[in-house]
Amino acid sequence: MPGWNAQHIPDQSGRVAVVTGANSGLGYVTARELTRKGARVVLACRSEVRGAAAEARMVSEVPDAQVELRRLDLGDLGSVREFAASLPYDRLDLLVNNAGVMALPYGTTADGFETQFGVNHLGHFALTGLLLPALLGVPGARVVTVSSPLHAMSNIDIDDLNSERRYRRWIAYGRSKTANLLFTHELARRLEGQGAGVVVAAAHPGYADTNLQTAGPRMAGSRASEWFARLGNRVFAQSAEAGALPTLYAATAPDVRPDSFTGPSIAGWRGSPVPSRRAPWTRNDRAGELLWEASERLTGVVYDDLKV
Numbered sequence: 001m002p003g004w005n006a007q008h009i010p011d012q013s014g015r016v017a018v019v020t021g022a023n024s025g026l027g028y029v030t031a032r033e034l035t036r037k038g039a040r041v042v043l044a045c046r047s048e049v050r051g052a053a054a055e056a057r058m059v060s061e062v063p064d065a066q067v068e069l070r071r072l073d074l075g076d077l078g079s080v081r082e083f084a085a086s087l088p089y090d091r092l093d094l095l096v097n098n099a100g101v102m103a104l105p106y107g108t109t110a111d112g113f114e115t116q117f118g119v120n121h122l123g124h125f126a127l128t129g130l131l132l133p134a135l136l137g138v139p140g141a142r143v144v145t146v147s148s149p150l151h152a153m154s155n156i157d158i159d160d161l162n163s164e165r166r167y168r169r170w171i172a173y174g175r176s177k178t179a180n181l182l183f184t185h186e187l188a189r190r191l192e193g194q195g196a197g198v199v200v201a202a203a204h205p206g207y208a209d210t211n212l213q214t215a216g217p218r219m220a221g222s223r224a225s226e227w228f229a230r231l232g233n234r235v236f237a238q239s240a241e242a243g244a245l246p247t248l249y250a251a252t253a254p255d256v257r258p259d260s261f262t263g264p265s266i267a268g269w270r271g272s273p274v275p276s277r278r279a280p281w282t283r284n285d286r287a288g289e290l291l292w293e294a295s296e297r298l299t300g301v302v303y304d305d306l307k308v
Helices: 025-036 048-061 077-086 115-135 150-151 171-193 212-220 223-235 244-253 285-299
Strands: 016-020 040-045 064-071 094-097 142-146 199-203 261-266 270-275
Touching: 016 025, 025 048, 025 064, 025 077, 025 094, 025 244, 040 048, 040 261, 048 064, 048 115, 064 077, 077 115, 094 115, 094 244, 115 171, 115 285, 142 171, 142 244, 142 261, 150 171, 171 199, 171 285, 199 244, 244 261
Parallel strands: 016 040, 016 094, 040 064, 094 142, 142 199, 199 261
Antiparallel strands: 261 270
């Protein structure tokens, strides 16, 4: 694992992958490197305009790329269902739950959920459940969800998942990233009990230079905060190319274990992929069960094959 880079990605020929948020940043790099190694990649993007631009750019960088664009808005469960129903593949080898938002002013999704919890967790929970039948029974199939070291800021509040009592944007972000890890833990646990053979893992990019850091300040109308976010990206962050490596490792490396969490090697900030620290509450079975039950109820997506 030390020194692992994109050149170490195994051949992906014949594999079909879905990458959410593939129009920019980590998602774009992840999708591009997968198709560079021979995978057929579905670029699942909220904006068709930005997605089309990313598709064109990717084909210019990888002339033999097998990519296709499909619209997916994780903040709209109707869009999630439409995406899953229209996907023209009976089998799926890889799902990368990459898209996300960070530290936004308070808002709600099309279905009324707090935006960070709704997009970062519930949208991906629903998408994974709807696509799971295509993953089950496929040799080497994987589900990789992108979390963050900032999950350590807060455990979930199972009695206030939508931050209705009090909204603090960074705490809400930390809770949504904890939810990503609890979902990974619980899905891995349930699949292991079924002997399904699907590897479920999580990854994080450390501090990577993407537009994630500037979106919140821009929405809040804070030019100063946006300027500082851009400065931080320029001075401290590693590139999106480097930030995507933990995700690519979790998605392709042969020794990835279920419920593993991969991040950068240097203080979890930057560097090659290594096992990452995680808060103990992200491996709590009871918390995972409660979040799972709440997520099924809120999204209406029930994992029939994985009942406990």
